[in-house]
Amino acid sequence: MEAYQVLNALGDPTRRRIIELLGDRPHAVGELAERLPVSRPAVSQHLRVLAESGLVARESVGTRNVYRLDDPGVDALRSWLDGFWTTALTRFAGQAEQESRSPS
Amino acid sequence: MKHTSIDAIVKTVRVPLPQSEAFALFTARMSSWWPLDTHSVGKADAVDVAFPAQVGGEIVERLRDGGSSVWGTVTRWDPPAGVAFTWHPGGSPDEATSVDVGFEPDDGGTVVRLTHDGWVRRGDGDAARPGYDTGWDLVLGRFTAAA
Numbered sequence: 262m263e264a265y266q267v268l269n270a271l272g273d274p275t276r277r278r279i280i281e282l283l284g285d286r287p288h289a290v291g292e293l294a295e296r297l298p299v300s301r302p303a304v305s306q307h308l309r310v311l312a313e314s315g316l317v318a319r320e321s322v323g324t325r326n327v328y329r330l331d332d333p334g335v336d337a338l339r340s341w342l343d344g345f346w347t348t349a350l351t352r353f354a355g356q357a358e359q360e361s362r363s364p365s
Numbered sequence: 366m367k368h369t370s371i372d373a374i375v376k377t378v379r380v381p382l383p384q385s386e387a388f389a390l391f392t393a394r395m396s397s398w399w400p401l402d403t404h405s406v407g408k409a410d411a412v413d414v415a416f417p418a419q420v421g422g423e424i425v426e427r428l429r430d431g432g433s434s435v436w437g438t439v440t441r442w443d444p445p446a447g448v449a450f451t452w453h454p455g456g457s458p459d460e461a462t463s464v465d466v467g468f469e470p471d472d473g474g475t476v477v478r479l480t481h482d483g484w485v486r487r488g489d490g491d492a493a494r495p496g497y498d499t500g501w502d503l504v505l506g507r508f509t510a511a512a
Contacts, residue, residue: 339372342481345404346376346479350378351378352398352400353378353390353398355398356398357387357398358380360386
């Protein structure tokens with residue numbers, strides 16, 4: 262899973278809200294539609310985009326289909342953020358090393 | 366393991382500077398080390414970044430054309446032990462995530478521990494407010510490490 266796909270999928274407030282709701286617990290499409298200011302078909306469309314980016318997955322619970330957060334997209338996002346701060350902190354540590362060798 | 370939520374990012378690095386110097390380097394002299402060329406709103410047009418020494422102060426990136434971009438607001442100023450700030454580079458304050466940086470003395474050096482949290486607001490309290498949004502704008506390409 263590529264990070265840019267995940268980032269693109271999250272570039273929409275409704276989809277971010279869906280991710281928040283699924284972060285609490287898995288939801289059925291109807292439950293999501295009740296809690297969002299968009300129609301049920303629109304929720305389904307958003308879920309499709311999120312599923313394609315690996316952020317959510319559908320699973321059957323009894324006779325119902327529910328959506329939950331999924332590993333590939335979440336892992337891609339976390340690894341992107343991890344890289345972001347690794348780069349920044351590596352630069353910070355490099356500057357600190359330099360200053361420790363030549364105190365001003 | 367299945368993810369049920371998006372956890373905080375926690376990074377730790379040890380630097381060979383005393384606690385107070387490490388704190389000052391991270392904050393007051395952020396421009397001397399922050400990778401502005403990749404980690405900024407203006408990228409090549411970013412000139413420097415100013416880190417305020419007080420709660421409520423804004424972390425500001427200055428641009429070559431005289432403009433500026435606010436990255437966040439200091440929420441805890443506790444030198445040399447730690448600093449915390451909201452984080453919304455390129456986005457609106459409503460969409461801020463939160464960063465906390467702790468500085469702990471370690472045998473002449475300092476262990477710096479950075480925690481980046483607040484991706485997903487849980488529950489219906491804050492999240493139910495009209496217009497409220499989360500910190501995803503951080504990661505929407507306006508502030509990416511790898512273009």
